[in-house]
Amino acid sequence: MWIDADRDGIQDEGEAPVEGVEVTLLDSDGEVVATTVTDADGYYVFTDLPISTEFTIEFPTTITVNGETYPLTTAGAGSDTGLDSNPDQNTGRYSFTTPATGENSGEPGQADMPTIDAGYTPPEPQMPVTGTDGALTLVGLAAGLVLAGMVLAMLRRRTPA
Numbered sequence: 001m002w003i004d005a006d007r008d009g010i011q012d013e014g015e016a017p018v019e020g021v022e023v024t025l026l027d028s029d030g031e032v033v034a035t036t037v038t039d040a041d042g043y044y045v046f047t048d049l050p051i052s053t054e055f056t057i058e059f060p061t062t063i064t065v066n067g068e069t070y071p072l073t074t075a076g077a078g079s080d081t082g083l084d085s086n087p088d089q090n091t092g093r094y095s096f097t098t099p100a101t102g103e104n105s106g107e108p109g110q111a112d113m114p115t116i117d118a119g120y121t122p123p124e125p126q127m128p129v130t131g132t133d134g135a136l137t138l139v140g141l142a143a144g145l146v147l148a149g150m151v152l153a154m155l156r157r158r159t160p161a
């Protein structure tokens, strides 16, 4: 699990792992099978799963970092499944079927399905007022002045000489 600082949906060099986030494993009936929490390296693992069985992993749809809400990043970005984020941004869920064979190792780097991961993006920065925004505001203001001028002109015409 990691912070997708540049919001490209890909785990890039230098993007920080996320520790202490709960990950839930559900069976095909939606029942909770197990929960775990990511470690300091953003790593989590579920072991002793039956082979060739459908499961769903549920990640939080948002996490809180320094008091700010970080939503899930785009799923399935790029071409490397080892570097993309898997869960649906709206549900936090990703379904898969366990392989027919495996090592059942809980060691980092030795998992049978090592590519199911989740990235979270920092909130969009508050954009400063740009030239475009300023121009739009000026146009709006100018239109308002024209309208005010028309109203004044009408009032003048109605004023008796």
Ligand SMILES: [Ca+2]
Pocket (backbone or CB within 6 Å): 004, 005, 006, 007, 008, 009, 010, 011, 012, 015
């Ligand atoms: Ca990234």
Ligand SMILES: [Ca+2]
Pocket (backbone or CB within 6 Å): 080, 081, 082, 083, 084, 085, 086, 115, 116, 117
């Ligand atoms: Ca992935």
